[in-house]
Amino acid sequence: MYWMGIDFGGTSIAAGLVDETKTIIDRVSVKTRVPRPIEEMADDMAEMVCTLLARNGLSKADLRFVGVGVPCTANEETGHMEDANNLGFDDVAFVPLLEEKLGLPVRIGNDANAAAWGEYVAGDYPESSMLMVTLGTGIGGGIILNRKLWSGYNFAAGEFGHMTLCMDGVPCTCGRRGCFEAYGSATALIAQARHRMAADKNTILWQLCGGDPMQVEAKTVFDGAWAGDAACMALVDRYTDYLAEGIASLINIFQPALVCVGGGVSRAGDKLLTPLRKKTAEKIYSRNAGRNARIVLAQLGNDAGILGAALLGEDS
Ligand SMILES: [Zn+2]
Known part of the structure; x- marks a missing residue:
């Protein structure tokens, strides 16, 4: 078959x-x-x-x-x-x-x-519950509970990107303000990087993008931080704070065994995963429990x- x-x-x-x-x-x-x-x-x-x-x-x-x-x-x-x-x-x-x-x-x-x-299915994860958080143009999501996909009463579940992170915050494409994706998507990180470049002619971002801010990708910022550039390190620090706030809230609601992070930003690999794991672990409600959600990077890409x-x- x-x-x-x-x-x-x-x-x-x-x-x-x-x-x-x-x-x-x-x-x-x-x-x-x-x-x-x-x-x-x-x-x-x-x-x-x-x-x-x-x-x-x-x-x-x-x-x-x-x-x-x-x-x-x-x-x-x-x-x-x-x-x-x-x-x-x-x-x-x-x-x-x-x-x-x-x-x-x-x-x-x-x-x-x-x-x-x-x-979830092709990745052969042993866990029976998983949240997928996809960091791309926006923030996409998916909810697996008891080994089944939960699509919701109106088939529109898992819109993690439109969970409010900052009330009255920056405008989102959905018409509201302060949504998770307005801070945590690849688009948001790139916007934060370009904003920083405009104010800082010395950041390594200018070199990494060949002098053209339009060439900045999410991974560029992580590469700059890895190279020790202060502006990139500050951007990554703030960005992973946003991500950890959002993911910790999702973990508090669903208590999944696994959180899988995918999308373009996940190409940053351990440069993303290491701070994200540490910051999320500090924020979740059950942080003192003996076990908590495992956070991994998606394996299958597109x-x-x-x-x-x-x-x-x-x-x-
Ligand atoms: Zn929104």
């Missing part, structure tokens, strides 16, 4: 064929090319599924279903994509549309939730999205 996962993003649509060892054995992708009709995008997906099957000597009968991680609310009951504003849609009946084109059952899930599920979509609703 095989699974097919599709990571439906605003920039590209990536499909992967997954075998029983939870490994992506073949993949294909196309540009999303927003805006265009959903029918055309579904046609592309159906073609990608057929391509992958043909290339591997398989037929539709070899697939359990096709799973799609979508960049919006994924209504698992109706099969609708809701509030898909970044794709140019308000509400579309996506599952019936793709099922008709494919002649196969289709399942959908929110992309961040699917990525959390993929990381593959988690395809794997999680492919295995939506399957046992861990």
